[in-house]
Structures are given as structure tokens and as C-alpha cells.
Amino acid sequence: xxxxxxxxxxxxxxxxxxxxxxxxxxxxxxxxxxxxxxxxxxxxxxxxxxxxxxxxxxxxxxxxxxxxxxxxxxxxxxxxxxxxxxxxxxxxxxxxxxxxxxxxxxxxxxxxxxxxxxxxxxxxxxxxxxxxxxxxxxxxxxxxxxxxxxxxxxxxxxxxxxxxxxxxxxxxxxxxxxxxxxxxxxxxxxxxxxxxxxxxxxxxxxxxxxxxx
Numbered sequence: 562x563x564x565x566x567x568x569x570x571x572x573x574x575x576x577x578x579x580x581x582x583x584x585x586x587x588x589x590x591x592x593x594x595x596x597x598x599x600x601x602x603x604x605x606x607x608x609x610x611x612x613x614x615x616x617x618x619x620x621x622x623x624x625x626x627x628x629x630x631x632x633x634x635x636x637x638x639x640x641x642x643x644x645x646x647x648x649x650x651x652x653x654x655x656x657x658x659x660x661x662x663x664x665x666x667x668x669x670x671x672x673x674x675x676x677x678x679x680x681x682x683x684x685x686x687x688x689x690x691x692x693x694x695x696x697x698x699x700x701x702x703x704x705x706x707x708x709x710x711x712x713x714x715x716x717x718x719x720x721x722x723x724x725x726x727x728x729x730x731x732x733x734x735x736x737x738x739x740x741x742x743x744x745x746x747x748x749x750x751x752x753x754x755x756x757x758x759x760x761x762x763x764x765x766x767x768x769x770x771x772x773x774x
Contacts, residue, residue: 667691
């Protein structure tokens, strides 16, 4: 594998769908390696890439990047010509990072805790970063409501890909409430050509992925 090659480890039934969308927004060449749940993800070869034995993972320029939000942020910075991340001296860099990490931290933790029936009682809310599920959703709604049309205004960015995917998936799986700001933003995201192209590519891989163990 050449250091300059982008190698994308994924499974179409995973958060790798977010990274796929990000890659399609970039419009750069990459190679997809489908890792099946079970033996494939836990093989010695793949554990050398990601010791967690999970997808997605990215190999590029001799380094490995894991964690979906980190991969999206890395790709946006690695390919600045795509314009998917504000520069370090851009005032929009702060809001961009804020919402990326808010979705990766409080939002995902709150949604997971709710799904598992493990939300803390009100008197223990201070022990968790999201406070309460309702507080996390209300704050996320503020971000979605300000997306006109995107989180950074007229500029589409990796934050729309990552944070927007959390909303998109959440609406589909009923883990995020159907509020007008969420559904309107998700509708705009689903209309993007790269979103549709990524979905088609992953859907085409479903038979292959389901046959791997």
C-alpha cells in the first residue's frame, strides 16, 4: 500500500456510512475494504490496524485514523481544497469544532444511554457530560435550527456530514425526536449528490457484508 493511498475499512451496516459520505464529498480516490462482523474484524491483520476490532478505520500517509468524527475531521484537513473545514484562523473554526465534538460526545452518549435504559436520575445528571437526554436534544435542535442551510451558514462542511448523520440516523431509528429543525436539515442533507452516491455504494455492499463472519 502506497502511503498516499486512502484505504477505507468499513462495513455498510456501521458508522462507516458516515465516512463513505465524507469521502464522496471530497471526491478523492480511495480503496474500500469491507470487514465482516466477527472473524474478519477480529483477525490479527485487522487488529493491527484497529486494536478495537471495529470499523470504520482509515489508512493514509502511513498513519491510521479511527473514530468516525476524527476520520471526518482528518479528511477535511488532509484535503483542504475541498473546502470542508474552516482554516485555523477562520472565525468559523470554533463553531465547526464545537458541533463536531458535541455530536461525538454528549449527543452520542445521551442517545446510547437512552437506548440502553441507562439514563441517570435527575440528581445524578451532573455526573455525565450530556446532563440529560432532553438537554442534549434541545442543544442539538438549536444547532439544527441555525443551519441555514448548513451549520456554518452558506458553507457546507464536515460538521454537516458528521453531526447531520447523527440526526439523519437518529430520525431513521427513532432515537432522536422528530422536530421540525431536525427533519428540515436532514431533508437538505439527503438531497446532496454525494449523500445519495454514498448510500448507493454502501447498499450495493450489503450482500457481501452479510456473507462475511
